[in-house]
Amino acid sequence: MSQTVIYSARKIITMNRSRPHASHVAVRDGRVLGAGTLDELSTWGEHTLDDRFADKILMPGFVEGHAHTMEGSLWSKVYCGWFDRTDPDGKTWDGVKSVDALVERLKEAADKLGDSETPLSGWQLDPIYMNNQRVTRQDLDRVSTTRPIGILHASGHIMNVNTKALELAGLMKTGINNAAIPLGDDGYPMGELKGPEVMTPVGPHVDFERNMLDADEGGLRRFAKLCVRTGTTTITDLASRLDPDTVDMMLRVTGEADYPARIVPLRFFMGLSPEDLIAEVLRLRDLSTDLLRLGRIKVVADGSIQGFSARLRWPGYHNGAPNGLWYVAPEQLSEIFHRALEAGVQVHTHTNGDQATQLVLEKLAPALQAHPHPDHRFTLQHCQLADAAQFRQAAKLGMCVNLFANHHYYWGDEHYTLTVGPDRATRMNACRTALDAGVPMAIHSDAPVTPLGPLFTAWAAVNRLTASGRVQGEEERITVEEALWAITMGAAYTLHLEGEVGSIETGKKADFAVLEEDPTACSPGDLKDIPVWGTVQGGRIFAASDL
Amino acid sequence: MGALPVTIVSGYLGAGKTTLVNQMLRQADGAKIAVLVNEFGELPIDEDLIEARDDELISIAGGCICCSFGSDLAAALKQMAEYQPRPDHIVIEASGVAMPGAIAQTVDLIPELRVEGICVLADSLNIRKMSGDEYIGDTIERQLSDADLILLSKADLVDQADLEVLQDWLAEHWPCARVVTAVQGQVPNAVLLGRFAGGETRSAGQFADDKYQSLAVRLETPVDARKLAQRLAEPSLGLVRAKGFVRDISGRPALIQLAGQRTEVTFPEKPGAAGLVCIGLKGRIDPRALQELGLGIS
Structure with missing residues (x-):
C-alpha cells in the first residue's frame, strides 16, 4: 500500500471554496488525499506525520499562465536591468542605474571569461528608466574592443552592441540606410539594433541564438529553479517553436525524478499553414506527460504597446504614432480558430491593443457558430486595453482573459504620459471590470519581460502602483482573495487544468507553495515581499535553499 | 560575382501572389530562381512544376527551388545566399500582413544580396474596399507605399472604365509607384524581376x-x-x-x-x-x- 504523509502547517489556504482553510494536508501517491484537521485525516489509516511545515503557510502551487522558458536561458547572460532581480541561484542582482554602472558590471563579467575574445552578452537593459539615455557602441567598447558584446533590452526588441560585434557582422561601415540601425555622427552605426531582423546578423557573434523561443536544456533547468523560488508549480512556455529536438529534450528533462515544475508549452503558430499547425499540435498532444503538457496553440495578433506595434482602435496612440502591426492576417486567424475548434485544440491569442482584441472577438464568434464547443476556453493573452464591452463579449463567448498585471507597475507611467494617455492607461489590465463581467481571469508576468513571481503579480493587481509610486486606476484594483485565486485556480482554468491543480483538495496534485507568511493576513502592500520557502510538487519537496 | 538580386512580392491575402510566383517560375527560362515563402501552405507551387519536396525545400523544374522561412526570414536569406548551386535570383513571397519595406531593409543587411525591387499586388476587384477596412486598410496602404511596382491583379474582371478610375486613384495616392496590370499572374519576368539583357x-x-x-x-x-x-x-x-x-x-x-x-x-x-x-x-x-x-x- 502507498505511503500517506500528513503535513501540519501554520495555516493551509486551500482555494477550495467548500473548505477554505485547514491545519493539515494528507498526501498519497503525489496527490492530495484530503485537507482538514489531523483527526479527520487520520481516518485514512496508517500515516506519517511530518511537521517540517508546522510554522509555514501552505497554498496551492502557483500557476503562471503566461511566461517563457527563455527566462531561464537568459540567466546564462549578464543581468543589466534597472530593477533588482533574483537569479535562479538565489542571488539578487542590483539594478543597473547608469551607463557607467552597466560598463562596470560588464567589465566584471568580462574579467571572469579568461581570454579576450569570448563573446559577452547581457539582457534586460531598459534605458527608459535612465531618461532614455542611449547606450552607444563606444560605451560598450569601454568594456572590450576585442570581444563582441551584445546587450538585449527589456523589450526584447532592441540590442546594443560594441564595435567588435558590428565588425564581425559586417555592419561596421558607413552608408547603411536602415531605420532600424541608427547611425552616429560619424556615419557608422551608433550601436543600437532595433528589431529582431537587424539583430540577426549580429546575434550569432554575441551568443544570442536565433531560436530564442525554444528552451535550451540549461535554460529549462534554471527556469525550474525560479519556479521553486517563487512558489510556482505549473507554468506555461507561451510561445515555443517546439522543434523536434526541443521536444525530446523537454520530455527528457521534465521526466527526471527531481524536475520540480509542470511545463505547459504552447506551439507558436508561425511557420505552418493552419491545417498543418493543427495536425502538428495534435501530434504533440499525444506526447504529453504529467510534467510536460503539449497540445495548445499560441497565436500572436499584434505587437506591444510600448513598442507602438500594438493595434489600437480609435483614437490610436496618444503621441500620434501610426497604428501598430498585425502579425496574423484576419482571415488566417479565422481559419486557425475554425480548424482548432473543429479539432478540439485550444488557442491562446496575444492581443495587446484593443483593436486586436476586437478582431479576435469578431473572428471567434462565427467560428463558434460553425463549430460549437461549449468548453473551449480560448484565452486572450495580455488583452491590456480591453474595455468593459469587450470583457462582456469575451465572457459570453466562453473565453478567458489573462491580464498583464505586472505591466502596470513597470510601464504604467509610460502608458499614462506617452503611449495611450491618462484615460486608457487607467483602465489598462482592468481586472475589476473583467471579473465583474464574469470572464474567467488570470494575471501574469510574461517572464522574462517582467520577473516571474505570482505573489508580485497578485500585489500588482491588488495595488496598481506604478514604478513612480502612483496608484493608476484605483477602480480596477481587486481584492487579495481575488488575486490569489487568479494566480492559482484562475490560471489553471485557462489551461483546462483546474481539475488537477490550483487548489488543495482531495484528488488534486500535491502541488503546494510553501510560504513564510500569510498573504491573507499581511497588509496588501506587502504581498510581494512574502518570503517563499519553496514548493511541493507532486508530493516531492523542493526547498529553495537547497537549489 | 555581383550581389544576388532579391525581388519582394507583397500584397494582401487573395491578391494573387501565388499565381504570380507560379507564372514567374514557368517563364524562368533557365534562370535559377529561389522562392522564399512564409510557410508551405496550400499549394505554394503548382504541382506540375515540382520535382521533389521535403520538409524544408521544394525542387522545381529548371533548377529553381522554394523554401519556407517561417518566422525567421533573415536566417533563410543568409542560407539562400550561401546555397549551392547559387541561385540567380531570390523572390520573397511576403505574408499578407508583412511590410515589404521592412523586408527590404532586412535584405539590405546581407552583403551578398541586393534589393532589386518591391512588387505589390493589388486585387483590382476589391483593393479600394480593402483599403478602407477597419482592420487591415492601413496595412494595405502601407504596403502600397513601399511599392516600386504596383501590379493590378484580376484586371480582366473589371471593365475598362473602372480600371481607369482605379488607376487614377492609385496614381493620386502613390504617385511614384508604376502601375501595371497582371491577368492570371502574367507579368513578364523582365518587368517583374528586371531579368532582361540591359547592356546591349x-x-x-x-x-x-x-x-x-x-x-x-x-x-x-x-x-x-x-x-x-x-x-x-x-x-x-x-x-x-x-x-x-x-x-x-x-x-x-x-x-x-x-x-x-x-x-x-x-x-x-x-x-x-x-x-x-x-x-x-x-x-x-x-x-x-x-x-x-x-x-x-x-
Whole structure:
C-alpha cells in the first residue's frame, strides 16, 4: 500500500471554496488525499506525520499562465536591468542605474571569461528608466574592443552592441540606410539594433541564438529553479517553436525524478499553414506527460504597446504614432480558430491593443457558430486595453482573459504620459471590470519581460502602483482573495487544468507553495515581499535553499 | 560575382501572389530562381512544376527551388545566399500582413544580396474596399507605399472604365509607384524581376509582349549617372524598367538599374557595352522625353 504523509502547517489556504482553510494536508501517491484537521485525516489509516511545515503557510502551487522558458536561458547572460532581480541561484542582482554602472558590471563579467575574445552578452537593459539615455557602441567598447558584446533590452526588441560585434557582422561601415540601425555622427552605426531582423546578423557573434523561443536544456533547468523560488508549480512556455529536438529534450528533462515544475508549452503558430499547425499540435498532444503538457496553440495578433506595434482602435496612440502591426492576417486567424475548434485544440491569442482584441472577438464568434464547443476556453493573452464591452463579449463567448498585471507597475507611467494617455492607461489590465463581467481571469508576468513571481503579480493587481509610486486606476484594483485565486485556480482554468491543480483538495496534485507568511493576513502592500520557502510538487519537496 | 538580386512580392491575402510566383517560375527560362515563402501552405507551387519536396525545400523544374522561412526570414536569406548551386535570383513571397519595406531593409543587411525591387499586388476587384477596412486598410496602404511596382491583379474582371478610375486613384495616392496590370499572374519576368539583357543596344525589341514596349537608348557624352537615374524614375517618363550602362562624369562606366521608382547605380568592374534598355507600358512610354534627357534612341 502507498505511503500517506500528513503535513501540519501554520495555516493551509486551500482555494477550495467548500473548505477554505485547514491545519493539515494528507498526501498519497503525489496527490492530495484530503485537507482538514489531523483527526479527520487520520481516518485514512496508517500515516506519517511530518511537521517540517508546522510554522509555514501552505497554498496551492502557483500557476503562471503566461511566461517563457527563455527566462531561464537568459540567466546564462549578464543581468543589466534597472530593477533588482533574483537569479535562479538565489542571488539578487542590483539594478543597473547608469551607463557607467552597466560598463562596470560588464567589465566584471568580462574579467571572469579568461581570454579576450569570448563573446559577452547581457539582457534586460531598459534605458527608459535612465531618461532614455542611449547606450552607444563606444560605451560598450569601454568594456572590450576585442570581444563582441551584445546587450538585449527589456523589450526584447532592441540590442546594443560594441564595435567588435558590428565588425564581425559586417555592419561596421558607413552608408547603411536602415531605420532600424541608427547611425552616429560619424556615419557608422551608433550601436543600437532595433528589431529582431537587424539583430540577426549580429546575434550569432554575441551568443544570442536565433531560436530564442525554444528552451535550451540549461535554460529549462534554471527556469525550474525560479519556479521553486517563487512558489510556482505549473507554468506555461507561451510561445515555443517546439522543434523536434526541443521536444525530446523537454520530455527528457521534465521526466527526471527531481524536475520540480509542470511545463505547459504552447506551439507558436508561425511557420505552418493552419491545417498543418493543427495536425502538428495534435501530434504533440499525444506526447504529453504529467510534467510536460503539449497540445495548445499560441497565436500572436499584434505587437506591444510600448513598442507602438500594438493595434489600437480609435483614437490610436496618444503621441500620434501610426497604428501598430498585425502579425496574423484576419482571415488566417479565422481559419486557425475554425480548424482548432473543429479539432478540439485550444488557442491562446496575444492581443495587446484593443483593436486586436476586437478582431479576435469578431473572428471567434462565427467560428463558434460553425463549430460549437461549449468548453473551449480560448484565452486572450495580455488583452491590456480591453474595455468593459469587450470583457462582456469575451465572457459570453466562453473565453478567458489573462491580464498583464505586472505591466502596470513597470510601464504604467509610460502608458499614462506617452503611449495611450491618462484615460486608457487607467483602465489598462482592468481586472475589476473583467471579473465583474464574469470572464474567467488570470494575471501574469510574461517572464522574462517582467520577473516571474505570482505573489508580485497578485500585489500588482491588488495595488496598481506604478514604478513612480502612483496608484493608476484605483477602480480596477481587486481584492487579495481575488488575486490569489487568479494566480492559482484562475490560471489553471485557462489551461483546462483546474481539475488537477490550483487548489488543495482531495484528488488534486500535491502541488503546494510553501510560504513564510500569510498573504491573507499581511497588509496588501506587502504581498510581494512574502518570503517563499519553496514548493511541493507532486508530493516531492523542493526547498529553495537547497537549489 | 555581383550581389544576388532579391525581388519582394507583397500584397494582401487573395491578391494573387501565388499565381504570380507560379507564372514567374514557368517563364524562368533557365534562370535559377529561389522562392522564399512564409510557410508551405496550400499549394505554394503548382504541382506540375515540382520535382521533389521535403520538409524544408521544394525542387522545381529548371533548377529553381522554394523554401519556407517561417518566422525567421533573415536566417533563410543568409542560407539562400550561401546555397549551392547559387541561385540567380531570390523572390520573397511576403505574408499578407508583412511590410515589404521592412523586408527590404532586412535584405539590405546581407552583403551578398541586393534589393532589386518591391512588387505589390493589388486585387483590382476589391483593393479600394480593402483599403478602407477597419482592420487591415492601413496595412494595405502601407504596403502600397513601399511599392516600386504596383501590379493590378484580376484586371480582366473589371471593365475598362473602372480600371481607369482605379488607376487614377492609385496614381493620386502613390504617385511614384508604376502601375501595371497582371491577368492570371502574367507579368513578364523582365518587368517583374528586371531579368532582361540591359547592356546591349542590339537587344532592343527583344521584348515581345503586346502590353509593353522596350526602347534601346544610348548616350554619347558622360553624364552624372545618379542624376540620370533619378530622372528616368520620374513617373512622367512612363518607364517601368530600365537597365544598362552609361559613362559617368567620373569617367567610369556606370550600371543603371531602374525598377519603377527604385533606382540603383553601381560601377561594376567588368562593364558591358554602353547603352540602356528602357521598358514601359505601350503608349505610356515617352520617347521624346527620353530624347530630351539626351538619350538617343537606337
